[in-house]
Each structure stands twice: as structure tokens, then as C-alpha cells.
Amino acid sequence: MIRLHHCHQTRSMRSLWLLHELGVKFDTVVHPFDKSLRSLDYLAVNPAGRVPALEIDDRVIWESGAITEYLCERFPEKGMGRMPGDPERADWLIWVHFAETISQHTAALTQQHIALYDDAMRSPTVMRIEAKRLEKCYGALEQRLTGREHLLDTGFSAADIGVAQALYMARRFAKVAPFAALGRWYDRVTDRPAFRKSLPPKGADLLYKRDFYEAWDG
DSSP states (O other): OOEEEEOTTSTHHHHHHHHHHHTOOOEEEEOOSSGGGGSHHHHTTOTTOOSOEEEETTEEEESHHHHHHHHHHHSGGGOOSOOTTOTTHHHHHHHHHHHHHHHHHHHHHHIIIIIOOSGGGOOHHHHHHHHHHHHHHHHHHHHHHTTOSSSSTTOOOHHHHHHHHHHHHHTTTSOSTTOHHHHHHHHHHTTSHHHHHHSOOTTOOOSOOSSOOOOOOO
């Protein structure tokens, strides 16, 4: 039995996308992105009170990067990972975990633009700094993707999944358009059926109500 605990438009989307790419049978438990994640019932699943959490092999795994590594090693025949000894193993690990670097800056911007309910609590300086940090991440990706179809020379992998899902959220705060290679790669990988299956369904309660959030001037 495989069961993913998921909230729409959060890091758990990368685990959901990966499961769809793997083509394995699994169940999804969709949680609202609210204080219910701190309930005793859910804390018994993930004591950090966050998503994703993956029930698999009679245990629970949390942290999206750990889930990615575990699933790719659990189903190596699906080709989403690069196993120890593979020449691209180090590059695969770098990009799998670079997704979290992007998400860290996105989380700060999500807090500033959405979570803080009082304008007096928001910081235009933090907004500008974090958006610039996202652009620096985009620059690193642009350099990597120039002349490449995917992050790895050997083709699509869970590294593309993690980074593209992080970009799915980050592009609401920093525009991708100035980065041509990055934009082409993002359009290509998000055209995959498994990505579309991981998107929130119509009518879902979404975290992001806008396509783009301009920096607030105070």
C-alpha cells in the first residue's frame, strides 16, 4: 500500500507528480492547507505537521527530497533516478535538492504576499530580496539548460520533476520570461500527462489566487 498525504500547490505536488510518472498504484489523501495539519491525528503521521508524508512499506517517510530518493530507489526500473555508481548520480542529487533551494525563497514570498494578513507585517525589502534570489536560481538553471533538453544529459528524471514543480510555484513571484532556455524546458516538462494529473482539480481551494504577485511597495 502506498498513500500520499498532499495539499494542493505545495511541495507534496512533486511527490504526486513522481508517483504518476512511476505508474504505481497509490492513494492520495488531500488535506486543506490549514491548522488541521497540526491535529493529533495528522501529527501521528508526520510529527512536523507538514506535507508531503508518504506511507509505504509499513512506514512513513516525509521530506520531499527523501521521498524522491526513496521512490526512485524503490522502483529503479522506472528510470526516474540515477543509482549509486551511475556517472550522473551526483548531478541528479544536486538538482533534486536544488528544488528545495527554490522552494525556500518561494515560501518566504508566499508568507509575505499571502500568509501575513496585515499590511504592517509585510516587508517590501524582503519581497524584493527574495524575488531577486529566485532570479539567481533561474540564472543557474538557465546556464544548466542551455543546449540541453533536460537537467541531465541522459534524459528526463525526478530531478526535472522536483525543479519544475518548484518553478510552478516560484513563477508567481519572479517571471521566467527573461530566461529563454528555462522557459522552453519548463513548457516541455509540464506538458507531460503526469504533471497535468498532479495539478489541483477544478474547483479546488487554492493557495495562490493569482497568476503573479507584484512586489508590494508599502
